[in-house]
Amino acid sequence: MNIFDGIISGFFIALTPGNLLFAFLGALIGTAVGVLPGLGPAATIALLLPITYSIPSPVPAVIMMAGIYYGAMYGGSTTSILLNLPGEAASVVTCIDGYKMAQKGRAGPALGIAAIGSFIAGTVSVVGLTLFAPPIAEFALSFGPPEKFSLALLGLLMAVTLSGASVTKGLIIMVLGLLFGTVGIDPISGKSRFDFGVTELQSGFDFVTLAVGVFGLGEIFYNLEQQGSVEIVTTKVGQVFPKMADWAKSRLAILRGTLIGFFIGIIPGGGAVISSLVSYAVEKKISKHPEEFGQGAIEGVAGPESANNAASSASFIPLLTLGIPGNAAIAMIFACLLIKGVKPGPFLIVEHPDVFWGVIASMYVGNIMLIILNLPLVGVWVQLLRVPYGILAPVVILFTAIGSYSIANQAFDLYALIAFGVLGYVLRKLKIEAGPLPLAFILGPMIEGSMRQSLLMSGGSFLIFVSRPISLTIVALFALFVIGQFVFAVRRARQGPRIGPAV
């Protein structure tokens, strides 16, 4: 099946009433999650993972989860602009100029350009996904265990180093994730590991329990301790469609943001947060009026908002073609595919073309739904902030508890959930990025399996990882990356510590 036939068949799948409904639900929930601070896309997808058991086919389940992910990017801009309160991390940078615009009575154009930029970037990025994903998947078909091991480890290490402030702490969390992945019966020797006599631990921890515990329950515990409540906006939104002058200023920023977001999104760990920061820095750097940035420059909204949407779509490329999730939210979608019996990776396009093309086509449809949901209904979304946290928090806990329990119908999972919730809380409290934990947990068994297979193939020699061309290239890329990071760290240390915001 070529790309054209594939995408046409994808549209036939995505446009069925059932799948349209799931795309709409995803877009709706995603926007809501983006608006509500303290509940990110990763946590929401984790919370909804158990529901996917009730959905008979993998296609609508993944369509909904994908919708939540890129929908959150749209919704996140709303509270950033109106309340100076980022609904999710990728919209932090939008606060700088978006909120200033709102203070000057230009909330409408800011929201408008954010939604339009997101739509353009999201759509262009999906076109890129359509064109790039099939050849990458075809190339990855030739990967054996050594290549899989090198690639998974490279992806994981890149995700760790790019996603958090401290590489050491990120690596500790990564190792912890790998360790949690080893709990239970070893598939090769049949020996039970770290079960301490608890029968329920012999089957290992469930991904859903870990993910909803760390991201859902941990987030709730952390937010409970935070003082202060959200103020309801009184800012007048007004006309949301930008004027020609705004459009003229923003169009190149949208284009640059799209390209930045797309290429950063492909890199594991790159994702929406980094791309929005890079886009803002680039816009400020090349602007003829950099002094306007921070005072309500529309390019400071258009660029980053385009970049985070482009990145969220592009991050599906490593997932769908290589089976490598690049960030926590994508790891949840990875888990969703596994729950539905679909193994993400190069064989996906051959074995499950309906999932591959159906999900890609649904993203075009989802982006159209999102712009309709976000532009005229912006006032409705802001009202969501009126839901008291005293009701929202216990309801989210009920979701996490029922979700974890329903997987194996055992009360043990509820205790495991609370333990992971405490872990998530501690990580938030210590300002340690929890993202690498689910990534390592989900990739752990693959890393261990391919390492043991590779050693068996080579007669116990680790040289196998550098003696095969593709694996050698990946290892060389990894070495370059480590050297680059080291040089960057040394240069930064020589310049001295920087106090204040990074952008």
Add this chain to the structure above:
Amino acid sequence: MSRGENIANLVTIALGVFVAYHSYHSLKLGILISPGAGFMPFLCGVALMVLGIFWRIQAFLLKSSRHDNCFHDAQVVEGTAETSAGLRPRVKLCLAFVTTLAYAFLFERIGFLLSTLVFMLGWQMLVERERWLKSIIITALCAAAMYTLFRYLLRVELPSNPLFS
């Protein structure tokens, strides 16, 4: 290194030592051509130990380079103020934790519906300090909505009360 970080660091190193020892001693490492069940956990344990020690050294070097920095002093003062102001939220957090733990304990013992009612009521009364009437209304509405959603719409198998079943 703050007190919390200090504890986390020691836990990391201790966990690394335990995992490495348990993997080597009980799970067995095997041979390189056919690594045993303990091989991967052993590597993880060693990595945790090394990274934990590295974290401590890093923190020590950072501290010694900053010891005369007034910015650091300002942070300490700020931290103290945050602790005293954060007393009430900490009680709230503890109550939330106990309520959630009680929910896990009661879930299978008294069934989904009853345990959810107890949890929601406990949350509204203890954590949120709402009035009786408001708490009862919120509890009833939320429990009914959750039961309908999971039992009838999503058809999730939920534990029923052993006395009623």
